[in-house]
Amino acid sequence: MKRGMKEVYTHGHHASVVNSHAKRTAESCAAFLLRRNICQENSTRLLDVGCGPGTITAGLAKYCAKVDALDNAPEIVERARAEAERAHVADKVSVQAASVYELPFEDETFDVVYTHQVLQHLVDPVAALVEMRRVLKVGGVVAVREADYSSMLVFPEMAAVDMWRRVYRATCVSNKAQPDAGRYLRHWAMQAGFGESALDLDFSTVSYTTLEECREWGQSWQQRALHSAFSAQAQEYGHASKEELQRMSDDWAAWAEKPGACFYYVNGEILATKE
Template identity: 40%
Template sequence: MTAQYTHGHHDSVLRSHSWRTAQNSCAYLLSSLTPNMHILDVGCGPGTITADLAKLVPAGHVTGIERSVEDVLQKARDHAAAQGVINITYAIDDVLALSFPDNSFDVVHAHQVLQHVSDPILALKEMLRVAKPGGIVAARDTDFEAMTWFPESKGIALWRKTHQQVARSNGGEPDAGRRMLSWALAAGLPKAQITASASTWCYSTPEEIAWWTSTWADRVLSSEFATSALERGFATQQDLDAMSQGWKTWSSQPDAWFGLLHGEILCHKV
């Protein structure tokens, strides 16, 4: 079964995803890169991380893939062109059944992808299959239950609970971060070939809080998350309005602070 993407590609979602860079989203991988590597970026979205990776392998090449959203891939192509990045291509593909031959890439990377697929273990097996011997599979996912904020907010708490319900009904696992090592082991890798780590995003300045809040206050009303929550009975329109207002009220507090934990794995193929 193919899972449904919880967020969809509403403008509020893409605004959030376009903020991501190689430095803030895959710093754990960067020291392993060399200039001539060939990289597969799984679930590349609007391509900001993908283009950054291509800049870091100027003598190599990066391929970004998405499952079925050509319009998002066009945004990624436009971003790469605006950045002057030419060692990059984009294609439709599925991480659960990658079309590439065995041993094709030096690095196979996935950021915030495994939480959305129906079988993250199979996804990792496919990523390992297309990685070259001596290559790396790198994956990083957030963990919704581990998100924390202050001051307390009933609206944001309701948002998290509802998001977890929607994501699981879509076939995904929103608390993926804590499971990354477990999934890699289940994919058949010995623990000695896995480096597990964690990192965070933290929003605390007024500018950061305003931006982060705007993406979620809009997303809970207008994205695929909102549609799914209503259709499946996880929330009423009144609930969604309360979530959106909860984000806005929380963000107006002078001591507003939000932290996100991410689980990371570097899998070394021998």
């Protein structure tokens, strides 16, 4: 962590969070990178910043010669290592605990630096991008995907789910983070030293439309509203009471069983080339 900087991870590492993150795949979360054929199995060295439980990391290893991954939570690093073993890519993957602000690599080490839903939790996302750019080779690409929480909508509408969106965003802001990071990506990348002409920004949607998808998402937030770091922080900052968080939990559980339920949101996705 950068000296003097206090980071608070809004989600935390409750099982309801980590298990949800473990459902992520390279094919779904890094499609904007993979479809460009930038990664080459026989040559590309990639850094995955904020790897979480490692399912995306293991997936990216199928497309690269070597993948280095890091997270700032030692217990999550161990889970990511176990995932690489489970996916039979441990020979191509190296995982360690480290800060995004002080990457433990020499200048111009990587062909690609990838990060997924990380900048939204940082006090200084521009400093993180500067550090990612430092370890990137000239001609290499930083690939970033970030959600925009303002865009998160459900059908049928539920009053306490709408309250959840407001409270979650307020809690992130109290953590000095930016929950709508997706829309900031080009601005931040330019501040970090990337030329505007070297930035390829796009937006995509994530949707949960099947009964199984809605149940998984709703049940995850049913638990998070009561037991995750977000719940504790929301109460500490005065953004929600215990009773309000209980209503959020109940509404998420009820929504997950509603006929025709769906949930969707927008991600910003940027490929930033180091010139």
